[in-house]
Amino acid sequence: MIAIIDYGIGNLQSVRNMLRKAGTTDVCITGAAEDVARADRIILPGVGHFDYGMRRLREVPCYEVLQQKALVEKVPVLGICLGAQLLTRGSEEGTEPGLGWVDADTLRFQVEGLPVPHMGWSDVTFGDHPLFRDMYPEPRFYFVHSYYLKPAQPSGALCRAEYGQPFAAGIVRDNIFGVQFHPEKSHKFGMKLLQNFSTL
Secondary structure, X not given: OEEEEOOOOOOHHHHHHHHHHOOOOOEEEEOOHHHHHHOOEEEXXXXXXXXXXXXXXXXXXXXXXXXHHHHHOOOOEEEEOHHHHHOOOOEOOOOOOOOOOOOEEEEEXXXXXXXXXXXXXXXXXXXXXXXXXXXXXXXXXEEEEOEEEEEOOHHHEEEEEEOXXXXXXXXXXXXXXXXXXXXXXXXXXXXXXXXXXXXX
């Protein structure tokens, strides 16, 4: 079962709908500890402000179980947009500490001549990773963000994109993945990524 974590922010229904289109029906939107304890995969979506997101996440009943599942049981975890940023140590957007599950930080875009937030479709490049297995040619994903992911080491970048500068469009540490783009809004490319996640 895939648990989509409900902490009051994020495109929860859109993520579930895209998973269903990808052929995954055993999906639960929840913040309950008992549901997350049964999950064999977890998705952490999110939109909005970093500090608000972290405060809300710490308040959900499943917070401690979430830590257990990710760090001890090592079930696959996918953070989306703000959810990916929450996986890092912290963000220039606020002062709250992040989860720190990935050795990375969240920084604000400093790009000349381009509007911030970065909004729209961008090409994404990646290496040989199961999340991108059999990806369609010329992969493009939909982004809406003013902050970007910066892993401490190049090996922490799951995939890359450009917006006035190269940046990590995704981060990875073992069973934990985060993508800055919205797979649930990225048509066949996002559907393939979620399909791959559901079969890890």
